[in-house]
Amino acid sequence: MTSSPIQSVAKKTPDGFARKIRGLSDRTIAWIFVAPTIFLLLAVNIFPLIWTIRLSFTNFRVNRPNNDVEWVGLRNYERILGDPDIWNTMQATAHFLIWTITLQVLIGFTLAYLINKKFRGNDMWTTIIVFPMMLSPAVVGNFWTFLYQPQIGLFNYVIAFFNGVDPASFSMIGDVNLAPWAIIIADTWMWTPFVMLICLAGLRSIPDSIYEAAECDRASKWRQFWTITIPMALPFLMLAVLFRGIENFKMFDLVVQLTGGGPGNTTTLTSIDLKREAFERWRTGYSSAYAVILFVTVFGLASIYVKALNKVKER
Amino acid sequence: MSFSVTEPTKGTKWFAGFLVVAYAIITLVPLLWIVATGFKSPADSIAYPPVVVFEPTLEGYVNLFTDRTRATDDMLAEAGPPETWYDEIARERGTIITGPSRYGERFLNSVIIGFGSTALCMILGTAAAYAFSRFRVPLKDDLLFFILSTRMMPPIAVAIPIFLMFRNLGLNDTHLGMILLYTAVNLSLSVWLLKGFIDEIPMEYEEAALIDGYTRFQAFYKVVLPQAATGIASTAIFCLIFAWNEYAFAVLLTSGTAQTAPPFIPNIIGVNGKDWPAVAAGATIFLVPVMVFTVLLRKHLLRGITFGAVRK
Numbered sequence: 001m002t003s004s005p006i007q008s009v010a011k012k013t014p015d016g017f018a019r020k021i022r023g024l025s026d027r028t029i030a031w032i033f034v035a036p037t038i039f040l041l042l043a044v045n046i047f048p049l050i051w052t053i054r055l056s057f058t059n060f061r062v063n064r065p066n067n068d069v070e071w072v073g074l075r076n077y078e079r080i081l082g083d084p085d086i087w088n089t090m091q092a093t094a095h096f097l098i099w100t101i102t103l104q105v106l107i108g109f110t111l112a113y114l115i116n117k118k119f120r121g122n123d124m125w126t127t128i129i130v131f132p133m134m135l136s137p138a139v140v141g142n143f144w145t146f147l148y149q150p151q152i153g154l155f156n157y158v159i160a161f162f163n164g165v166d167p168a169s170f171s172m173i174g175d176v177n178l179a180p181w182a183i184i185i186a187d188t189w190m191w192t193p194f195v196m197l198i199c200l201a202g203l204r205s206i207p208d209s210i211y212e213a214a215e216c217d218r219a220s221k222w223r224q225f226w227t228i229t230i231p232m233a234l235p236f237l238m239l240a241v242l243f244r245g246i247e248n249f250k251m252f253d254l255v256v257q258l259t260g261g262g263p264g265n266t267t268t269l270t271s272i273d274l275k276r277e278a279f280e281r282w283r284t285g286y287s288s289a290y291a292v293i294l295f296v297t298v299f300g301l302a303s304i305y306v307k308a309l310n311k312v313k314e315r
Numbered sequence: 316m317s318f319s320v321t322e323p324t325k326g327t328k329w330f331a332g333f334l335v336v337a338y339a340i341i342t343l344v345p346l347l348w349i350v351a352t353g354f355k356s357p358a359d360s361i362a363y364p365p366v367v368v369f370e371p372t373l374e375g376y377v378n379l380f381t382d383r384t385r386a387t388d389d390m391l392a393e394a395g396p397p398e399t400w401y402d403e404i405a406r407e408r409g410t411i412i413t414g415p416s417r418y419g420e421r422f423l424n425s426v427i428i429g430f431g432s433t434a435l436c437m438i439l440g441t442a443a444a445y446a447f448s449r450f451r452v453p454l455k456d457d458l459l460f461f462i463l464s465t466r467m468m469p470p471i472a473v474a475i476p477i478f479l480m481f482r483n484l485g486l487n488d489t490h491l492g493m494i495l496l497y498t499a500v501n502l503s504l505s506v507w508l509l510k511g512f513i514d515e516i517p518m519e520y521e522e523a524a525l526i527d528g529y530t531r532f533q534a535f536y537k538v539v540l541p542q543a544a545t546g547i548a549s550t551a552i553f554c555l556i557f558a559w560n561e562y563a564f565a566v567l568l569t570s571g572t573a574q575t576a577p578p579f580i581p582n583i584i585g586v587n588g589k590d591w592p593a594v595a596a597g598a599t600i601f602l603v604p605v606m607v608f609t610v611l612l613r614k615h616l617l618r619g620i621t622f623g624a625v626r627k
Contacts, residue, residue, distance in 0.1 A: 026450050029531050033446035037439045037502055038458065044499035045465040048476035055476070062479065111338060117323045119332030127613045128339045131346060133620075134609045138562035139598045142581035143349050146591055152361045154348055167363075189342065197617045201625045211321040239624060250469040253562035257581055271563075274471045279567060284475055291472035298467055 049295075056289035063282040076289035086290075088265060089273045095180055096187070096255075096269060097248050101241055103188045108195030109237065113229075115196070116203040126200070130193045137190065141257030144186045148172040148258075173259050179266045183255050190254065191247075195240040202236025203229065235313045242305055249298050270294055349602070352595035360591045374408070375592030377401045379418050379583065379600075383410040418597055421579040425601075427490055428575055429558040432497035436554045439498065440505030441547060445535060447506065448513040449521075459507070463622065466503045470563040478568060488569045496564055501554040504622060508553070511623040512546025513539065549615040552608050559605060576601050 024032075056076055060069045080086055111129065115122050132140070147155040151168040160167035172182040206228065214224045252271040255261070261268035261276070268276075274294065278287035323331070352360050354371040383405050386394070394411055397403040405412045446452055447459060477496065478487070486492030516539060524534040540547070566578040580597040583590060609616070617625050 024531070026531065030446040030450035030452050033442040033450075034452060034458070037443035037462070037506060040439065040495070040499050041462060041465055041502060044477065044496060045468070045473065048473040048480065049468065051476035051479070052472065062475070107338075111335060114331040114335050117328050117331035119328040119335070122332070122335070123613070125332075125335050125339045127610060129335075129342060130609060130613075130616060131606055132342060134556060134560075134605050135602050136560035136562065136577045136605070138560075138566075138577040139580050139601060142594065143345070143598055146352070146594075147345060147348065149361075152363050152365065154344070154365050157363075157365050189345065193342075194620060198621060198625055201617050208321045215321070236625065239621065243621065246467055252469070252471060253577075257562075271469050271471050274469070275563075275567075278471065278475050288475060291469070291475070295468055295472055298469075299464070302467060 052288045052291050055285055056292050058285045060285045061282050062284045072285065076286050077293070079286065080290055080293060085265070086273070089268050089270055092180065092265070092267060093249065093251075093269045096183060096251070096267075097245060099184045100187045100191070100248055101244050103184065104192045104195045104244060105237060105241065107188070107192045108240070109199045109233075111192070111196045112199035112203055115200055126197075129196065132190045133193045135190075137254035138257045140190060141186065141254040144182075144258050145173060148182055150174070174263055176263055176266050179259050179263055183258055183267050186258055187248065187251070187254060191244060195237075195244065198236050198240040198243075199233060202233035205236075206232045231315075235309065238305075238309045238312060242302065242309065245305070246298060246302060249294075346602075349595050350599050352592055353599045355592050355595075357590065357592055360595075372404070373401075374404050375590075375596035377404045377412075378590055378593040379596045380416055381405065381412045382414050382416050383408075384413050385409065386411040416583075418576070418579065418583070421574055421576045422600070424490070424573055425559060425575040425577075428493045428497060428573070429555050431490065431494040432501065432558045433551050433555045435494060435498045436501045436505050437547060437551050440502055440509050440550070441540070441543070443502075443506050444509035444513055445539060448510050449518075459510075462503045462506050466500075466622075470500075471567070474564060474567045477564075481568060488571060488573050490573050493565070493569065493573050493575070496568070497558040497561065500561075500564075501557055504557070504619075505550050505554055507622045508550045508619060509543070509546060511618065511626065512543050512550070515546075516542045546615075549612055549619065552612055553619040556605055556608060559601075 058069050059072050147153050150171040156167040172178045210228055251269050256272050259267040261272040274290050277283050353375045355369055356372050356374055359366050359369045397406045481487040481492050520538050521534045524538045562577040565575045583594045
């Protein structure tokens with residue numbers, strides 16, 4: 001080891017530049033290092049957030065900058081919470097969230113459990129399974145519309161092949177009943193590997209010795225699974241649910257490309273609805289209030305969830 | 316041969332392996348379908364039943380990179396014989412290439428904005444992560460949580476004021492604006508990840524360097540940076556992938572000069588309506604780099620996608 005850091009460091013003595021700034025205390029250096037990051041985040045995240053909150057109390061419209069801006073108090077909030085369409089959107093989002101998370105946890109955990117059996121080549125196959133989640137959701141969403149084409153789409157062809165129906169007889173993204181499932185299937189295809197990876201880390205963190213002790217006590221495999229595997233992997237599973245929950249609550253790119261929120265409003269998730277209000281109807285004040293409500297919801301739910309997660313971890 | 320009660324039996328391994336491989340193959344089908352469609356002729360791409368064996372053509376790629384117009388016989392006669400192989404492909408369809416398409420520009424934008432924001436993000440992120448890891452920063456935990464919480468906001472929610480702010484600053488639809496924006500979005504990931512990587516480097520190295528007369532700055536870039544190189548590289552790839560894939564901000568804040576590829580690819584339209592081989596070709600060129608990165612990253616994948624919450 002000729003190039004160990006200690007040796008290479010020992011060879012050289014500090015130059016003139018260093019002496020000039022030697023006077024800086026650690027505290028000053030720390031601030032010099034942290035300040036640009038904090039500044040940029042304040043400028044691009046916090047400042048806009050405060051601005052959004054301010055706008056949410058006005059009737060401002062971006063496309064009519066010359067109109068007088070009036071303070072309307074809480075009227076935007078009242079209108080949003082009293083609007084049945086918003087509740088439909090929330091319902092669509094909840095349906096999407098519940099099903100994607102359920103499917104992804106079930107499939108993801110099963111895959112992780114199987115991969116953890118350490119068959120030959122499991123590393124390679126894990127990497128292959130991970131591909132979908134690294135890709136651009138908008139590009140993937142767009143391509144899934146091709147797979148879902150009624151006559152020519154591969155998805156319809158495969159379903160028809162196994163089901164015996166006519167592949168032109170159903171349209172995943174054109175049908176009011178099927179469209180919510182179209183986005184769930186695409187999202188599950190894309191994000192199951194994410195849950196799988198976290199579960200795999202959870203399963204690998206369980207020490208072998210616990211299973212060995214259980215074997216000595218003659219606990220059945222079934223019992224070992226429910227009393228060792230599941231409880232020990234639970235914090236990881238919950239973490240996966242948290243990440244997927246936040247991400248899918250914000251879901252925009254994949255779904256907007258896949259169904260555009262249609263047919264009707266069946267797949268209009270909150271982010272898509274928000275985008276329409278803000279950038280198509282240009283109701284800036286109204287959509288700002290909408291954004292604040294969404295943010296408070298995510299933040300509130302996530303905080304409660306993190307508390308629960310910490311409790312599980314402590315056990 | 317060692318024996319362990321926890322080692323799965325050979326049969327279990329075979330069974331588990333079989334199921335996982337089956338899943339992997341099913342999950343790969345849509346991806347392979349994208350790649351294959353890029354090499355199909357328009358007729359093959361919409362054939363029923365879907366064709367698996369077909370004669371590959373570069374028509375999709377030609378259509379992706381060029382603008383064409385439907386040509387009359389007169390125009391064809393006037394244009395003379397095709398000069399290049401891509402001219403020839405276009406002529407066979409009765410079209411004439413009128414110029415390059417905007418895909419090249421959009422792709423270049425993706426490269427500029429992706430690499431620009433990644434570089435900036437790594438500079439800022441490494442410095443901040445080092446400070447959080449080694450110094451006593453006041454309100455450290457609060458600041459770290461603040462940095463993380465910026466990731467919880469739906470992009471659309473902050474897009475309105477960012478749109479207004481960028482418009483006032485003249486940053487709308489500029490490379491600089493997008494670079495700053497993606498840097499800010501990626502900072503949370505890079506600070507958290509890099510802090511984890513730097514935490515793992517023993518303090519003793521730096522202490523030895525400081526005793527040898529190095530300043531803090533020198534110790535930072537001559538001792539810590541080389542040690543953290545792997546961590547920095549994988550964090551950079553994660554930031555790059557994010558900026559590469561991002562769609563919501565790109566579609567809202569850019570329209571012409573600084574538009575990246577993701578909002579562009581879905582809108583590729585051919586002479587006869589939706590040109591799926593061209594879309595697939597565009598998607599393939601765009602997705603393949605990320606797949607290569609994924610293979611490079613496989614050791615740090617988990618850490619990256621969970622913000623360092625799970626270390627393997």
